[in-house]
Amino acid sequence: MNHPSVVTLERGSRPRVLFAGDRLVEVDLPAGTRCIYPKPPLQPLKNVDAAIRYAINHPLGTEPLYAKLRPGMKVTIALDDISLPLPPMKRPDVRERVLHVVLEQLADHGVEDIEIIIATSVHRRMKGHEIRHMVGDKVFDEYYPDRLYNHDAEDSANMVEVGSTELGEVVELNRRAVESDLVIYVNLNFVPMDGGHKSVAVGLCGYKSLKAHHNPKVMRNCHSYMDPAASGLATSVERMGKIANQHLKVFTIETTINNRMFDRPLEFLSKNEDDLNATEWRLLKALVATTARLPQPARQAIFDKFPSPFGVTGVVAGETEAVHQKTLEKCFEQYMVPIEGQADVLVAGIPFISPYNVHAFLNPLLVQVLAQGYLFNMYRGAPLVKKGGTLIITHPCTDKFDHEQHAPYVDFVHRLLPETRDAMELHKRYESKFAENPAFIQMYREGHAYHPAHPFFMWYWGEAGRQHLGKVIVVGADNEYIPKLLGYETAPNMEEALYRAKGGANRSLDITLLHTPPIVMGDVTVRGGGSAG
């Protein structure tokens, strides 16, 4: 029997409504299509502040935070950046709540030398108002900008190599963190690939360290990167994190949230269309019609305007690995839906947001990240789609970039992709030179642009999907050039896309729809007990 989140379409089923960027579109899928919906949101904690206090006073695998504190010590607090959660959460962000409790305890123990670093790695710097949203007015007013700031992976004077793994992976970290008596990492674990050793070993590192695992060889070895136990990326990061923790005294605080991404009255977006009442269905139809007519900036403004009402479902503190084990359990509890068997065709709507375009347009490279990267990787066990199968996405693939955040992406997409789509070739021939582009580095350091190495990482993010999938077909593209650059076929509608997925053969297809957002993951088992890689 199917899990309640798995629905099989019947002849009389309503059309499905999928995201196509910042539009909503109706698609007709054949009877027999298996639709995977997000689980209902987990019940949030009733008293989050009490849970935070309990966690730091009853940590896993180490002594309580207060026992580590002494007057005059140097403490660095590192925080996850704007890439999580998506969209940003309603105030107060759980990081603000953790900071209040932690800073109070530090003050009680006479700790004054405190700096708070946003662990951006090579992501864009957060803007003042975004930091304020995340940490709250009190912390922002007291610490920003001198003692609350973004990590700068290109500030060579303030980066220090602490060692390397047995495989030669260099661990280079933020000097302030390395030279602190204690590093407190405050995480918000949005998806299972977040957190754990990734927090410090990636969040506070630079390009030298990132290239050890953010490369096509490692990314091909992720099955999937949402399942740390089967992820080459997670394994490499763990090796490096262990080295980091030998040199730094790290106290990890991890938090989990439920999947309540949409507030009332849009909560129904995560439901089965056939379960919507008449009012909800009419509202959904109206949304489809409205987003089809509104100009793009207005659509983006609407989605930007509403932070998500995520509820906090867990807080765990202590030793990094012990903490993360608990965090992952909570994450999987929220997202994982048991699925039997793989599909010939996986259908997915591409939403308006990814971890890398908060308050910016989802450009073509990020469409690829969501399609062959994040959505393809939403599995444990075996991919949702068979080897050589087809991924059908809905998105306009507009040739548009945010000139501030994604300046290096433009060159990557328009200069390099026309040369080759081969990730190995891009890595070998272009990456190192591109990564040291002084103009883009300046935009990363002083502006709000992603580091010039980042577009390469984004391409590698889709590498496992590219290796596995036979083809990707995009429905509703507004141009032919971008899909071609990305290696996609185009189809004017879902019917045509499904016809092409058959490749001209007269056969029926096993079709699975991943109805996201909010996030849902498939815990996929394949008949016979194995998994079809």
Add this chain to the structure above:
Amino acid sequence: MAASYFDVDGTLVGTNLVHPTVFYLLNQSTPFATFKKVGRALLKAPQMAAAELADRRVFNELLFSSYAGMSEDRLVILADEVFEKVMRPSMFRTAIELIQKSRDAGHEIVLVSGSLDLLLRLLADHVGGATIIGNRLEMKDGVATGKLLAPVIAGPEKARVIRDHARANGHDLDDCFAFSDSYSDVPMLSVVGHPAAVNPDKRLALLAKAYSWPTFRLEAS
């Protein structure tokens, strides 16, 4: 190997060509000479303002005509002071780091500016070494004539000297970078494979956006 070509005034330093000139004019050997020089320069001001809008080369020639009659010795001796008091304090906070990142990428650093070569030399030393392409005053018997030696470095001429420099030094222009703040430097920016607008004026900012050129600000110290 590639090169990074940097415009100077407005790009790396907050001053423009007028600031050092004013310093020179105000520091003549006698108060009377200063009065005379400043007076003459003021008379040319409306003409210069018009030239600034129409032709950068004419502006440069008018501006540097104010140097007529100054001895070479005095120009050289005062250069240190001009640099220390005018240029250095106006250098943008992260300009040296930007240059260093270019150097780290293996680029030859080249300063291409309408400024006088004797000032550019001091700036080049300050930033850790750079090739300079600047304007040179014509000297007769150790005294400036007020004319510039060819080529006059301004506007489209910058593009030509960059092309020549790249060819002479074996740089592939497609791999080279250029940085400028001014729309008048579009020829210089267009000749390289990697143009960047730094603290751009309005017209350059629009152009940079249209062509997706990297655009950023260097903040004052």
